[in-house]
Amino acid sequence: MSATVPETSAAGGRPADPATGQPAAQIEKLDGTIQLAVVKERHFKAPIVLAVVTVLLALLFAFAPRDGVSTFRLGDPSQSFALPDIDVPTAATAWAVWAVLVVLTLLSLWMAWSYRRQPLWLTIVFSVLGVFAFLVWAGAGGLVPVPSLLFGAVSLSVPLVFGALGGVIGERVGVVNVAIEGQLLLGAFSAALLSSMTGNPFVGLLGAMLGGVLVAFVLAAFAIKYLVDQVIVGVVLNVLVTGLTGFLYGALLVPNEQQLNRPERFGRIQIPVLSEIPVIGPVLFNQTFIVYLMFVTVAVVAWGLYRTRWGLRLRAVGEHPQAADTVGIKVNTSRFWNVSLAGAIAGIGGAYFTLVSVPQFSKDMTAGLGFIALAAVIFGRWDPIRAALAALLFGFATNLQNLLTILKTPIPSEFMLMLPYVVTILAVAGFAGQIRGPAASGKPYIKE
Incomplete structure (x- = not known):
């Protein structure tokens, strides 16, 4: 009796058709052989989210109409060559872009009905056009500075990117890194303290990495050696670091503010020629050392994760x-050191708070960004580049909140404070689709 051994698909461990990768079921024939039959599934999560966003924009444009002209500034005053401002009619442009969004939503619905996968380009195009339509509506009679908007988005996303990279490495090796918040916070505290004491921001950066490693060390010890639930350990560590840094801030930094809480910060480094590129030049090539380090870290982690023995x-x-153990890989040792590496990377994100963004450390200054970084890991499907792009999206949503306040839009201020978290929920619950994390993530390994 012969049999065909099926491959395993990524969707819940179900067998997959080797040719198409679609989930398949085993059918035993009368002659005893086993044949794969493709089982088609429709996934309507993405088109539903697109439809909800489209309807919300229609309601916004219809019940809170704004007339006039929206001006988009593409140039930057620091550049020798600046693009002219672009004026567009508010109502006509907003509704025209909305019509394109309707077409994209119907296309997404047709793909889901036809058992097709949602292409990444469709989500990206829909997101860009949706944001543009919203900015046209919000910018009626006002000015939307595109380079400043993008620059702020990159700046706000730096801690999220480093935190997300730490989360990707941790979960890829099998440990759920819920302690990203604590790693960011202790990294910010250590960077401020050491940079203030030495007057050297690079020493502060190393201190931030050590702070992140310390939190990751405790997480790894309890989760790997003592087999404590990883999520519980991560939550407890976040609370512990919050209380510890709050205590040290009041007992150590406040009485000695001039000596211990006045860190030397990184200045901007302008790259010649590249910084003169319209729109993206000042956004990407007139940044601080930590931002350039972020670009390099994303590329190195992405390359190393898929192209190296490590x-x-x-x-x-x-x-x-x-299976890794049978070929000689020391599973728990590998997990321990990689979780420590993840903590060091997340600690760099904490350093951004006190060595670039804010001139001193303050209590709870990370404000829950570690949990948004964890959401970026899920939204990015545990991939370094996707997770970094997800972090940039959340940073853009946060900066957009500030712009809407300046433009005096009729949106209530309470909703604008909710905007980054609403985007996070929509991204993870809707656009992420049906995803599966690393199979052994969160599961302790006991060698038999």
Whole structure:
């Protein structure tokens, strides 16, 4: 009797058709052979979210109409060559872009009905056009400075990107890194303290990495060695670090503010020629050392995860630790050191708060961004580049909130404070689709 051994799909461990990758079921024929039959599934999550966004924009444009002209500034005063401002009629442009969104929503619905996967370009195009339509409506009679909007988005997303990279490495190796918030906060505290004491921001940066490693060390010790639930350990660590830094802030930094809480910060480094590129030049090439380090870190982690022996071992430990153990990989040792590496990377994100963004440390200054970074990991499907792009999206939503306040839109201020979190929920619950994390993530490994 012969049999066809099915491959395993990413959707819930169900067998997959080797040719198409679609989920498949095993059918045993009368002659005893086993054949794969493709089981088609429709996924309407993405078109539903697109439809909800489209309807909300229609209600906004219809019940809170804004007339006049919206001006978009594409140039930057610091550049020698600046593009002219672009004026567009508010109502006509907003409704025209909305009509395109309707077409994209119907296309997404047709793809779902036809058992097709939602292409990434459709989500990106819909998101860009949706934001543009909203900005046209919000900018009626006002000015939308595009370079400043993008610059602020990049700046606000830096801690999220580093935190998300730490989360990706941790979960890829099999440990749920819920303690990103604590790593960011202790990194910010350590950076402010050491930079103030030495007058050197690079020493503060190293201190932030050590602070992140310290939190990750405790997480790894309890989760890997003592088999404590990883989520519980992460939550407890976040509370512990919040209380510890709050106590040290009041007992140590406040009485000695001039000596211990006046860190030397990184200045901007302008890259010649590249910084003169219209729109994106000042956004990407007139930044601080930590931002450039972020670009390099994303590229190195993405390359290392998929192109090096280290990345192969890391992914093997997170997907199938038993199989990794049989080929000589020390599973728990690999998990321990990679979780520590993840903590060091997240600590750099904490350093951004006190060495770039704010001139001193303050209590709870991370404001829950570690949890948004964890959401970026899920939205990014545990991929470094996707997670970084998700973090940029959340940073853009946060900066957009500030712009809407300046433009004096009729949206209530309470909703604008909710905007980054609403975007996070929509992204994770809707656009992320049906996803599966590393198979062994959150599961302790006990060698038999």
